[in-house]
Amino acid sequence: MFVKILATTLFAIAVIHTFVVKKFAQWAHHYPQGSLQENLLHFLAETEIVFGLWASVMFLAYAAAHRSIHHAVEYIETQLDFTEPKFVLVVMVVAATRPVVQLAERLILSVARLLPLKENVSFYIATLAFGSLLGSFITEPAAMTLLAMLLKQRYFDRGISSSLAYATIGLLFVNVSIGGTLTHFAAPPVLMVASKWNWGFWHMLTNFGWRSAAACLTSTLVVTTVYFKQLNNLQPPTESRQFIPAWLTGAHVTCLAAVVYFAHYPDVFFGVFMLFLGLVTATREYQEALKLKEGLLVGFFLAGLVVFSKLQAWWLEPLIQNMSSSMLYYGATALTAITDNAALTLLGSQVPNLSDDLKFALLAGAVSGGGLTVIANAPNPAGAGILQSSAAFAGDGINPGKLFLGALFPTVVAIAFFWLI
Incomplete structure (x- = not known):
């Protein structure tokens, strides 16, 4: 003890x-x-x-x-499993390469052009309302990496105000946290319970997916409305994109898909990673510097969380067992701010005889609070690692208190859709 x-x-x-x-x-x-x-x-x-x-x-x-x-x-x-930190390290490096980021940008631009707004505004909406849902398919860490790279290039490094920067990063963290619930295989907190509770794709889509999509869209539209003038007045990016051969983009996407497919087998996805490093070396004229430092730091961060998480069961499990569904939902939302939401759902899944209401409350609360702090959701450190050096944060990094305030509104919207509706 x-x-x-x-x-x-x-x-x-x-x-x-x-x-x-x-x-x-x-x-x-x-x-x-x-x-x-x-x-x-x-x-x-x-x-x-x-x-x-x-x-x-x-x-x-x-x-x-x-x-x-x-x-x-x-x-x-x-007694500990470090598969997730290893996976986040690898997927962050693979997803942050120029071919993958440019492909993601083109896909989001195609959605943005459907909106009758200036590109800066429509791209912002498409990235945060629709791009965040990619976490349900390519995993949340990969989605976070791609979206953070795009937002950094188009907004954070282009003179936006500190207020908009914190509103955007808070919105990004919350939307990625809830945006991974359309499926049963991509978001860390969902993976911890889906198999044990027999939750498949249809269950996730009908119970969680539509709520997360609606919450992402609502929060993004409100934030866009509040900062419309600033977003509308930004100058569109003028830098020319380097031509990337289609075969190279395809090879990068194949590597990313293989890493995601073998996400639970570190020996395999590290083998894929070695082949990927060879590919990057051979095609260096089409590449930028790999985000190895950022990936290693984020992996180290998450490994530290793994060391601590298992030893918190002695106070978390009794707490969960003695809550009503409403108390558990709000309690999980609050607890997620100080402990990784995947660790929280893992501990909850070990509590015997949970009712369906309590199961829903635990997962819904865990993802609702996943944007309040850097430690609340495993992909958050990846986003923070990419964005904290942005001009918008004046070289001082991300202030945790301001991040909390920036994430507060989209968290309230998530609460409304996941629990009040």
Whole structure:
């Protein structure tokens, strides 16, 4: 029990750390450039290292508590599954390549042109209302990576206000979280329960899918209306797109599809990844620098969450068992803000004899709150890693408090469609 309490304490410290990363960045400026103090504070200001850093402390504490490093290694090797962090690392690198991003942009542009609006406005709507639903088919991490890349190029790096930047990233995080519920095989929180509860494609589409699509569209239209003038006045992108051979785009899409198909078999999708790296090297004239650093940081972040999540069951399971369906829905929405929603649904699936109402409440609440913080949904760190260096955030990264406020409205809309309607 001591280890579990220690794990929860360190987990709470890590959560607090994510909310004060900006302070570390500010303190770093008080020291000479290149000094040890400045480098250390900048390191502590990286959101993606927070949970990996405190998970390392947890590993040492676990070893000390058992007076054996082997016990800590055994816990990591035999009781935890790091497939998801590995998958997010690989799919983020593969999805963020120039051929895949340009293909996604063309597909979203084709939807945008159906709307009688200027391209900047119509592309914004198409990306956030319809693009977010791609998470139900190509997995949420891949969808998040693609959408974040497109939004960065077209909006975040083009002088939008801080207010619009936080409204957009909040909308992106919430819509991707709920947009993965049209199917039973693509969103991490859905994967944790679909097989055990015998939820198939039709069940997800009729119980969750239409709600998520309606919520995504409603939230996006409202945010677009509020910021219409700013979006409408943005200059359309003028940079020319490099020609990418169709066969190369097809090869990239094939690699992405293979990684997604073998998402539960890390040895296989890492083999695909090795072949993909060879392809990129051989066609470097059509490529940009791979997002290896971003992918590694996000994978490290999620691996830290995995280390902590299993040791939170001692207080989460009793809490879930003693809730009504309404309490469970709102409780899951709130709890998701401080723990990964896939971990929450996994723990909930282990509670025996849950009624259908409680099952719906648990998953609906977990995805509804998936945009409130960077740690609420596994793909969020991927989006944050891509967007935090944008001009819109003035080089200071993403402020967790402002992210929470930016995600609040689309979260309320999600609550309305998933629970009140």
